[in-house]
Amino acid sequence: MIQFRLDRRLGVSTYLQIVHQVRHAVRLGILRPGDQLPTVKEVVGSLAINPNTVQKAYRELEHDGLVEGRPGLGTFVAPTAGGPPPSSHALLRRSLERWLRGAFDAGLDAEDVRALFETSMHDLQKEGVA
Amino acid sequence: MTTPAALTATALGKRYRGHWGLRDCSLEIPAGRISALVGPNGAGKTTLLHLATGLLAPTAGTIETLGRTPGEDPDLLPRIGFMAQDVPLYRSFRVREMLEFGRRTNPGRWDAELAQGRMDRASIDLDQRAGTLSGGQRAQVALALALAKRPELLLLDEPLAALDPLARREFLKALMEGAVDGEVTVVLSSHLLTDLERVCDHLVVLSGGRTQVAGDIEGLLEAHRVLTGPRRDVDRIEGVAAVVQQATTDRQSTLLVRTDGPIIDPAWSVHRVDLEELVLGYLGQPNATALPAPRLARTGAEVSR
Missing domain, CATH: 3.40.50.300 (P-loop containing nucleotide triphosphate hydrolases)
Known part of the structure; x- marks a missing residue:
């Protein structure tokens, strides 16, 4: 079972934060196929948020195929859910290293790179991509 | 239903x-x-x-x-x-x-x-x-x-x-x-x-x-934005239905607006609002309103809980 937390400073809506945290937990293997998500009542009882917000997040996750609702039982991580395959990891890492070399060649330092990463990440999160 | x-x-x-x-x-x-x-x-x-x-x-x-x-x-x-x-x-x-x-x-x-x-x-x-x-x-x-x-x-x-x-x-x-x-x-x-x-x-x-x-x-937050940009006449901005509140310095304008479409003019930086900004914006301008259009027949509302 995982516990959600809210970060108001993110500027990301509550329901998206829940969606992100479930995706993240599945990617890291904290949540595995068949695991149950906290019930709506448990979530609102721990975070003091509107029940519709939780339901909206679960609906979106369900729509993405990451979880499935079983009537009367709760919401469970789908059997097919899992992180990206290791092969695509390696590929992404190689292209990231290439990008980093380019950035350092262009005169950026580590702090510049982190700031650039955070900004781009923030923008994508606002668009709901990440 | x-x-x-x-x-x-x-x-x-x-x-x-x-x-x-x-x-x-x-x-x-x-x-x-x-x-x-x-x-x-x-x-x-x-x-x-x-x-x-x-x-x-x-x-x-x-x-x-x-x-x-x-x-x-x-x-x-x-x-x-x-x-x-x-x-x-x-x-x-x-x-x-x-x-x-x-x-x-x-x-x-x-x-x-x-x-x-x-x-x-x-x-x-x-x-x-x-x-x-x-x-x-x-x-x-x-x-x-x-x-x-x-x-x-x-x-x-x-x-x-x-x-x-x-x-x-x-x-x-x-x-x-x-x-x-x-x-x-x-x-x-x-x-x-x-x-x-x-x-x-x-x-x-x-x-x-x-x-x-x-x-x-959610609908209200989605329909409102804060715009910041160089000071200028704000009579007509594409995508803005109403200016709720505006503050200007000699260089800059900051507007809380209700939108009716995307703000495409690149001169404005567009920011989302939270509930506090929205409520305080309206309370600061008692004549501004955001109310549902009068309905001829009661149609009810989408409820899911």
């Missing part, structure tokens, strides 16, 4: 001795929502809640609660849970006696298990007297009394005002659990906008006895 409104006011007015506490107030709170009732002190929030229960009678206009006229219909009161501003409890009563009082005054509706469960979760001793309870515990008892009668409409007048941050959070957790359990519409008046943004999905802003803003919170 249409969902009737839980609360409908039409040109509602209440005149006290020398002044109007509420005047020409029209609004609709759809069933199943958790609605935030906000506005400055004296805006008419308490008056509206008292009119909704029938504790007060209107001077002008009409109010309908759960499809009935409050004060005229004896069947209505058992269906409403009401928590008054100062949480009045009989100081010498033990918690056990208050729950018993609730059971006897709500025959057929009282959920003793729910009341007991709430007291257990809040670690409140049933033998304690009301006078010795902390503010947070008093609020928990009052909420349990209101929830255990299984109301269809729960009206809470400033339930958070006297609570410290921890007690406030515990109260809101209990309220949200109650909202999951029962199919209940909640109207909650408060000044604490960040708390309200967490728990509410519908907003009513009262100002000077009138409705200034009403609607779905």
